Amino acid sequence: MLLAKSISEVRAFHKKNVGTWGLVPTMGALHQGHLSLVARARAENEHVAVSIFVNPTQFAAGSDFEKYPRPLERDLEMLQPFNVDLVFAPTAAEMYPPNFQTYVNVQDLTQPLEGAMRPGHFRGVATVVTKLFNIVQPDRAYFGQKDAQQVAVIRQMVRDLNLPVEIVVGETKREADGLAMSSRNVYLSSEERRAAAVLYRALCAARDAFHNGERGGEKLRAVMRGVLAQEPRATVEYVSAADPATLQELEHIQDRALFSMAVRFGSTRLIDNLLVVA
Amino acid sequence: MLLAKSISEVRAFHKKNVGTWGLVPTMGALHQGHLSLVARARAENEHVAVSIFVNPTQFAAGSDFEKYPRPLERDLEMLQPFNVDLVFAPTAAEMYPPNFQTYVNVQDLTQPLEGAMRPGHFRGVATVVTKLFNIVQPDRAYFGQKDAQQVAVIRQMVRDLNLPVEIVVGETKREADGLAMSSRNVYLSSEERRAAAVLYRALCAARDAFHNGERGGEKLRAVMRGVLAQEPRATVEYVSAADPATLQELEHIQDRALFSMAVRFGSTRLIDNLLVVA
Numbered sequence: 001m002l003l004a005k006s007i008s009e010v011r012a013f014h015k016k017n018v019g020t021w022g023l024v025p026t027m028g029a030l031h032q033g034h035l036s037l038v039a040r041a042r043a044e045n046e047h048v049a050v051s052i053f054v055n056p057t058q059f060a061a062g063s064d065f066e067k068y069p070r071p072l073e074r075d076l077e078m079l080q081p082f083n084v085d086l087v088f089a090p091t092a093a094e095m096y097p098p099n100f101q102t103y104v105n106v107q108d109l110t111q112p113l114e115g116a117m118r119p120g121h122f123r124g125v126a127t128v129v130t131k132l133f134n135i136v137q138p139d140r141a142y143f144g145q146k147d148a149q150q151v152a153v154i155r156q157m158v159r160d161l162n163l164p165v166e167i168v169v170g171e172t173k174r175e176a177d178g179l180a181m182s183s184r185n186v187y188l189s190s191e192e193r194r195a196a197a198v199l200y201r202a203l204c205a206a207r208d209a210f211h212n213g214e215r216g217g218e219k220l221r222a223v224m225r226g227v228l229a230q231e232p233r234a235t236v237e238y239v240s241a242a243d244p245a246t247l248q249e250l251e252h253i254q255d256r257a258l259f260s261m262a263v264r265f266g267s268t269r270l271i272d273n274l275l276v277v278a
Numbered sequence: 279m280l281l282a283k284s285i286s287e288v289r290a291f292h293k294k295n296v297g298t299w300g301l302v303p304t305m306g307a308l309h310q311g312h313l314s315l316v317a318r319a320r321a322e323n324e325h326v327a328v329s330i331f332v333n334p335t336q337f338a339a340g341s342d343f344e345k346y347p348r349p350l351e352r353d354l355e356m357l358q359p360f361n362v363d364l365v366f367a368p369t370a371a372e373m374y375p376p377n378f379q380t381y382v383n384v385q386d387l388t389q390p391l392e393g394a395m396r397p398g399h400f401r402g403v404a405t406v407v408t409k410l411f412n413i414v415q416p417d418r419a420y421f422g423q424k425d426a427q428q429v430a431v432i433r434q435m436v437r438d439l440n441l442p443v444e445i446v447v448g449e450t451k452r453e454a455d456g457l458a459m460s461s462r463n464v465y466l467s468s469e470e471r472r473a474a475a476v477l478y479r480a481l482c483a484a485r486d487a488f489h490n491g492e493r494g495g496e497k498l499r500a501v502m503r504g505v506l507a508q509e510p511r512a513t514v515e516y517v518s519a520a521d522p523a524t525l526q527e528l529e530h531i532q533d534r535a536l537f538s539m540a541v542r543f544g545s546t547r548l549i550d551n552l553l554v555v556a
Binding site for chain 1: 285289375377378379380381382383384385386387404405408409412413415434435437438439440441442
């Protein structure tokens with residue numbers, strides 16, 4: 001396993017290793033969700049790259065960029081069993097040299113939900129993913145469904161810019177109580193950690209109501225809000241029952257919907273989602 | 279020579295033709311400037327692609343997008359002697375399908391000069407060039423120095439987004455009287471055509487003054503304006519003596535400058551430039 005810090009090392013390594021490449025882009029602080037993507041990339045490609053980069057351009061000023069966990073040694077150990085060919089862990093200066101001034105903007109899909117709460121976030125995501133694709137030049141790239149809007153934005157970008165990469169999406173990995181695995185879960189106090197299971201309970205309640213015939217968007221959002229309201233530590237940012245393609249809120253659901261939410265526990269912000277199909 | 283109208287044809291052809299690729303992106307209406315780039319691409323690569331696409335996203339509403347010349351048959355004949363492997367001539371619908379919403383923005387370099395006169399122009403250029411690079415996946419791409427700011431913007435974009443393409447710039451080709459070759463020259467009446475040689479005369483006057491020791495930016499811009507003022511058919515949009523790297527106007531020139539201008543003759547807008555080095 002080559003640990004590359006520079007873009008030129010990646011390019012040289014890629015040139016020497018002909019064949020299909022799978023890329024798993026991460027911000028490190030790896031958990032089972034990431035590792036399931038790495039395992040799938042390993043099974044589907046001749047070569048596997050994992051990028052570990054806490055991307056400053058997707059964090060707003062005053063957000064958790066500085067305190068975001070960066071346990072690189074532990075991440076490398078966790079990757080050891082997967083026979084990864086290349087770990088790319090650049091510095092911010094390597095990715096954003098002086099006078100950097102080019103950004104990729106996906107317009108409509110980045111307006112609602114996370115985009116509304118985190119202005120500039122998806123511009124940062126789209127830009128760094130474009131850069132990683134151009135540096136590693138993978139045949140396939142692996143993302144988790146936990147970041148549902150990110151997946152939608154990247155799929156749109158790949159289609160619009162004709163990026164020669166197949167996007168593969170892995171299902172959300174969950175703890176025993178249903179909490180979606182996230183690198184930010186380590187921020188939670190033990191009380192908050194127990195309370196955080198309420199996101200998945202709220203999503204499941206809406207899913208059950210949907211499968212019992214409820215098709216009203218506002219009714220289903222109210223189901224989720226009702227469950228979240230039972231947890232006093234939860235501060236709701238948004239609750240959504242949206243079209244999975246456009247991410248626009250639905251009044252009446254036809255055959256499918258993306259239920260999603262962002263909820264704060266103290267200073268920690270968690271997101272989760274479920275895709276339902278009739 | 280394969281004439282491909284669809285992206286999937288290009289991808290299939292690329293897969294079958296391993297080796298280095300050179301791409302000459304054009305809007306068609308080819309002239310000797312384009313052909314000199316094609317000849318260079320032919321000499322430097324195993325395979326050569328020429329794209330012919332009048333890109334709607336780089337034209338402002340009400341500009342010459344509709345009347346821009348599209349002599350495809352003649353273009354293909356002109357390419358015949360160069361043994362081009364692939365001509366990619368897509369429709370606008372192929373390049374911009376419904377719901378297209380992703381754009382590449384280069385920020386600082388697109389503000390002055392052409393960017394100031396043509397809002398959105400370089401967003402369209404950067405986006406379509408990114409798309410063409412992703413579709414054709416060339417090792418080298420060829421552009422003319424006649425569009426000096428376009429070259430600067432594309433170089434910046436390639437650097438910032440780590441596009442795996444080498445940018446090669448060919449010198450401006452000129453008619454006998456110095457007029458830079460341009461697909462828009464066909465718009466000129468015979469009187470305007472004669473008058474249009476004043477751009478190159480103005481640039482040469484500034485170059486001569488520079489080589490005679492003049493280093494004042496405003497003085498050199500005045501030299502160019504003075505020559506242009508002698509031609510009553512010329513309406514000046516801008517005259518610039520700028521830093522070739524940043525495109526910012528210079529008060530005092532150190533060792534190099536980009537002299538450039540945009541001038542209208544009737545409804546036809548012409549640009550030209552000279553790079554001077556002490």
